[in-house]
Amino acid sequence: MTDRSEIDTLIDLMARLPGLGPRSARRAVLQLVSKREIQLRPLATAMQRVADTARECLNCGNIGTADVCPVCADEARGNGQICVVEDVADLWAMERSGVFKGRYHVLGGTLSALDAVGPEELRIPQLIRRVEAEEVTEVILALNATVDGQTTAHYIADQLEGRVTLSSLAQGVPIGGELDYLDDGTITAALNARKRM
Numbered sequence: 600m601t602d603r604s605e606i607d608t609l610i611d612l613m614a615r616l617p618g619l620g621p622r623s624a625r626r627a628v629l630q631l632v633s634k635r636e637i638q639l640r641p642l643a644t645a646m647q648r649v650a651d652t653a654r655e656c657l658n659c660g661n662i663g664t665a666d667v668c669p670v671c672a673d674e675a676r677g678n679g680q681i682c683v684v685e686d687v688a689d690l691w692a693m694e695r696s697g698v699f700k701g702r703y704h705v706l707g708g709t710l711s712a713l714d715a716v717g718p719e720e721l722r723i724p725q726l727i728r729r730v731e732a733e734e735v736t737e738v739i740l741a742l743n744a745t746v747d748g749q750t751t752a753h754y755i756a757d758q759l760e761g762r763v764t765l766s767s768l769a770q771g772v773p774i775g776g777e778l779d780y781l782d783d784g785t786i787t788a789a790l791n792a793r794k795r796m
Contacts (some may be wrong), residue, residue: 606632632639658729660705660722662687670694676702679736683726683755685743693741701739704729709747710754723755730763744770744788756768 606628613624616641631639655661656668663669670676680701684690690703706721718724730738738759742748772781773788781789 614691659690659703660687660725661690661703673701676700676778677733679734680739681726681729681733682739682741683733683736684741685748685751689741690744701738702733706742706751707747709742709751711747717755721751723758726755727758730759735763737766740765740767742767744784 602717603674610621610624610628613619613627616624619627631642652664653662654664654666656663656671657666658671660667661668661670665672672688678701680699681700681704682690682693682701683704683706684693685706685708687705690705693699693703704722704726706723706726708721710716710718710721726738729735738755740755742752752767759765769792771785771792
């Protein structure tokens with residue numbers, strides 16, 4: 600029997616990644632090892648480079664390789680709009696759409712009394728400072744439609760009331776969605792946000 604301790608360690612580490620369990624991690628590692636020259640070595644090199652250079656944007660909290668991310672550095676995006684998101688994955692999802700042309704602010708989570716997460720544990724004070732310093736005219740609250748997400752949105756709205764225009768993403772039936780597959784909360788939000796045709 601061969602010593603697999605290094606491979607087992609790699610499988611265990613990969614199994615901790617979101618979306619991968621032990622079986623998926625094992626399959627991924629076997630694939631990487633069997634094609635180590637064209638997959639494993641380039642992946643290891645890329646991971647080492649990211650480990651050495653990745654950092655959080657000092658302005659918005661995005662992840663990149665410079666102190667200020669490309670979105671914040673782009674003068675054309677300084678249009679007075681800031682889109683507030685919970686985490687970097689949400690920012691990247693918004694960017695994939697290509698629709699939003701302003702800047703972002705990553706909170707780093709949501710308020711949660713159960714988990715003892717208050718405003719100081721999030722990047723809410725930095726958001727308030729940015730609104731004052733960057734001549735922001737609109738803050739778009741693009742937080743998840745969860746209890747904690749909505750609590751966070753209301754808290755931020757209270758903090759910024761009267762200083763800036765506040766808006767939130769529309770909620771309701773997704774494009775291509777069928778009513779039979781939607782939960783009650785989504786149907787309620789869609790009905791309350793209805794518009795004239």
